[in-house]
Amino acid sequence: MSGETKEVINKKSSSKIVLEVLQIIAESLLLILKIFFYIGESLYKILVPPTLKEVKGKVVLITGTGHGIGRELALLYAAEGATVVGWDLNDKGNKETQEEIVQNKYQKCYFYKCDVSDREQVFRTAKAMRKEVGKVDILINNAGIMPCHALLDHTPDEIDRIFKVNVYAHIWTIEAFLPDMMKNNEGHIVALSSCAGLFGIRNLAPYCASKFAVAGLMESLFEELHSNPNNRIQLTTLFPYMTNTGLCRKPKIKFENAMPMLVPSELAKEIMKAQRSDQFEVGVPNYLTTVNNYARLLPRNAQIAVQDFFNTYVEADL
Numbered sequence: 001m002s003g004e005t006k007e008v009i010n011k012k013s014s015s016k017i018v019l020e021v022l023q024i025i026a027e028s029l030l031l032i033l034k035i036f037f038y039i040g041e042s043l044y045k046i047l048v049p050p051t052l053k054e055v056k057g058k059v060v061l062i063t064g065t066g067h068g069i070g071r072e073l074a075l076l077y078a079a080e081g082a083t084v085v086g087w088d089l090n091d092k093g094n095k096e097t098q099e100e101i102v103q104n105k106y107q108k109c110y111f112y113k114c115d116v117s118d119r120e121q122v123f124r125t126a127k128a129m130r131k132e133v134g135k136v137d138i139l140i141n142n143a144g145i146m147p148c149h150a151l152l153d154h155t156p157d158e159i160d161r162i163f164k165v166n167v168y169a170h171i172w173t174i175e176a177f178l179p180d181m182m183k184n185n186e187g188h189i190v191a192l193s194s195c196a197g198l199f200g201i202r203n204l205a206p207y208c209a210s211k212f213a214v215a216g217l218m219e220s221l222f223e224e225l226h227s228n229p230n231n232r233i234q235l236t237t238l239f240p241y242m243t244n245t246g247l248c249r250k251p252k253i254k255f256e257n258a259m260p261m262l263v264p265s266e267l268a269k270e271i272m273k274a275q276r277s278d279q280f281e282v283g284v285p286n287y288l289t290t291v292n293n294y295a296r297l298l299p300r301n302a303q304i305a306v307q308d309f310f311n312t313y314v315e316a317d318l
């Protein structure tokens, strides 16, 4: 290579570097402006809460409607005039929820027996319900299980089941309903993670891993949808504290009066509020996510001290 050619290449690459540096500076300034703008916007939203989206006439598919939080969600959405579709493998529980909705003379509701961990059943039930009810506007992935003992006491089948119900089921239902939502560029997907999806909890290692996975799934899905600047499909992930449904069989709460278990009907209201106000990630109570985010900035030993201070966990159920 001649000296002249080398010089031309050097000039080209140094002008490229200068351009990139200028781009970084300009985009960083814009980023700082955006950060301040969005901090202001979120403060404004705290002072002036956004109006809640209408759910009347919407088709809301909720998994795990046979008991607990899912049942309370079904009753709440039905009371707001939504057409509720409930999926559960527990047919008896599902029928009880259905009877309660019918007795209250709420909107029409549809209940299906479905094991959401089984991809084939999910697609078969989705096809049947699409024929009978129509497209889904709001999908709430709520069904979950929580075996609770030391990691080494979990059987391989148990661990497999936890991931199939708590994680894979979310993926199967998203696969079944997201394409329609994308076609119409509207819809809302809600996922039940847990406070166990924010920090590790004793006796819940596989469950915690599954709930962290749900948060990761929703965050990545957001990134995919966000790559379309016109996207109008909303995502909401909930991180609730221990709730009195029977799922947490042996809760151990240090400050029982300050941090009592949540009441399922109250939690359902918070979930609906989060969905209707298009929030992306919500702790219930609200401070859970905030405390967790700030605690993560602390040195590791300080984080352990915070966790020891609360010393709240679930005792083994064996």
Ligand SMILES: NC(=O)c1ccc[n+]([C@@H]2O[C@H](COP(=O)([O-])OP(=O)(O)OC[C@H]3O[C@@H](n4cnc5c(N)ncnc54)[C@H](O)[C@@H]3O)[C@@H](O)[C@H]2O)c1
Pocket: 063, 064, 065, 066, 067, 068, 069, 070, 087, 088, 089, 090, 093, 114, 115, 116, 117, 142, 143, 144, 145, 146, 165, 192, 193, 194, 195, 239, 240, 241, 242, 243, 244, 245, 246, 247, 248
């Ligand atoms: N209860 C809590 O303390 C708590 C706290 C945070 C998050 N959560 C999460 O909230 C969700 C609901 O919990 P819950 O307390 O209402 O539980 P629950 O046991 O009271 O009800 C769960 C329902 O899901 C159904 N279900 C389980 N596996 C299923 C499957 N494979 N297919 C279809 N349906 C299935 C069950 O039959 C049941 O009706 C779960 O994802 C749970 O992890 C619960």
